[in-house]
Amino acid sequence: MNVSELPLEESALRERVKELSCLYSIAQVSGSPSATLDDILQEIVTMLPTAWRYPGSAVARIVLDQQIFSSSAHHPAGPSQTSPLVVRGVERGNVQILYAQLSPAHRDEPFLEEEQRLLNEVARQLSLIVDRKETTAEQQRLQTKLQHADRLVTIGQLAAGVAHELNEPLNSILGFAQLATKVPDVPQQVLADIARIEAAALHGRKIIRQLLTFARQKPLQDSRVNITQLVRESADTWLARCESSGVQVEYVLDDDVPPIVADESQIRQVITNLVLNAVQAMLTGGTLRIETSVKESYLHISIQDTGTGIRPEILPRIFDPFFTTKDVNQGTGLGLSVVHGIITAHQGQISVESTPEKGARVTVSLPISHPPEPVRTRGATHDKTLC
Numbered sequence: 001m002n003v004s005e006l007p008l009e010e011s012a013l014r015e016r017v018k019e020l021s022c023l024y025s026i027a028q029v030s031g032s033p034s035a036t037l038d039d040i041l042q043e044i045v046t047m048l049p050t051a052w053r054y055p056g057s058a059v060a061r062i063v064l065d066q067q068i069f070s071s072s073a074h075h076p077a078g079p080s081q082t083s084p085l086v087v088r089g090v091e092r093g094n095v096q097i098l099y100a101q102l103s104p105a106h107r108d109e110p111f112l113e114e115e116q117r118l119l120n121e122v123a124r125q126l127s128l129i130v131d132r133k134e135t136t137a138e139q140q141r142l143q144t145k146l147q148h149a150d151r152l153v154t155i156g157q158l159a160a161g162v163a164h165e166l167n168e169p170l171n172s173i174l175g176f177a178q179l180a181t182k183v184p185d186v187p188q189q190v191l192a193d194i195a196r197i198e199a200a201a202l203h204g205r206k207i208i209r210q211l212l213t214f215a216r217q218k219p220l221q222d223s224r225v226n227i228t229q230l231v232r233e234s235a236d237t238w239l240a241r242c243e244s245s246g247v248q249v250e251y252v253l254d255d256d257v258p259p260i261v262a263d264e265s266q267i268r269q270v271i272t273n274l275v276l277n278a279v280q281a282m283l284t285g286g287t288l289r290i291e292t293s294v295k296e297s298y299l300h301i302s303i304q305d306t307g308t309g310i311r312p313e314i315l316p317r318i319f320d321p322f323f324t325t326k327d328v329n330q331g332t333g334l335g336l337s338v339v340h341g342i343i344t345a346h347q348g349q350i351s352v353e354s355t356p357e358k359g360a361r362v363t364v365s366l367p368i369s370h371p372p373e374p375v376r377t378r379g380a381t382h383d384k385t386l387c
């Protein structure tokens, strides 16, 4: 063996060992099921420089969408090599090694050919990690959505059963209470008590009606609906309530919105339910802003208030059936779950933004081009009464 070849072989072997340990570490880091994608990328970027020839001067950077992960706060402007991050055919960023303060002897050829190959392999591994993590997150999201839909069905059935069972005895209570008032010479005190019984029974009956409508499945009655016009026509429904609550109404309505295929009465319920929530949240008056607009093939209806806002800890629960923070007479907790059911049936989306003590904004987005699914709402007819 030629003695002069030995150091070269040794150095090639050393490079290969570094390469393999780098890929092994990536496999280990990405294998942790509890680590977030951000944690994994940060850990990988931190250890990447050790696999390059001059680890002391190398800085690694991973760019994914708008996010940048770096092994150092310092961003050198020296020589660099890059490999793109392509996730499922879409270029989403890159992985890069940059050098700073290289000695003049190393400046001419700072990178080995093997290092570009290693970087390409790192980029390929990173793309697989991103893909895997995003697929898992999407599966979890769908799972949660399915569980929510399942829960709605179960609760709907339960609600219908309970409501039917309670309806009869409540009607009897009401009927006999009314009969009792007809008996001659009933003392005033007893009459006052009977009136209380009647009022409580009536309140119970109102809740039962809401439960029954919540549980009822109703096919969508599709027609072409102009949402801006619908808001204008419905305004009378909430005007009196707003006036008596010291709430000013501002309209920012786009008159050029295209008509969409939707169930008009259900969309009216959505708007009414959202407006009532907004008005109820403005305990000492405020401003209600109702906006319609079109953006990216979606029609948006946004209801904004200057009320209490929604506390972050209850945000995940506001669409749950029967979740309410209101007094018994004020809320049943069905309004938003009905809104959710209707908008899902229309293949739309709902987003909620809230700043505690400043107000909330609920935006409903409906697709312009797609007609709604034919039949599939739960509790679609629950309408909040504004008066």
Ligand code: ADP
Pocket: 273, 277, 278, 281, 305, 307, 308, 309, 310, 318, 319, 323, 324, 325, 326, 330, 331, 332, 333, 334, 335, 336, 337, 359, 360, 361
């Ligand atoms: P309900 O109004 O009968 O309580 P909803 O399902 O409509 O039922 O709303 C659930 C909960 O979400 C409310 O009790 C309230 O805590 C919260 N919420 C909804 N809209 C708003 C809003 N605009 N501002 C503040 N809180 C809101």
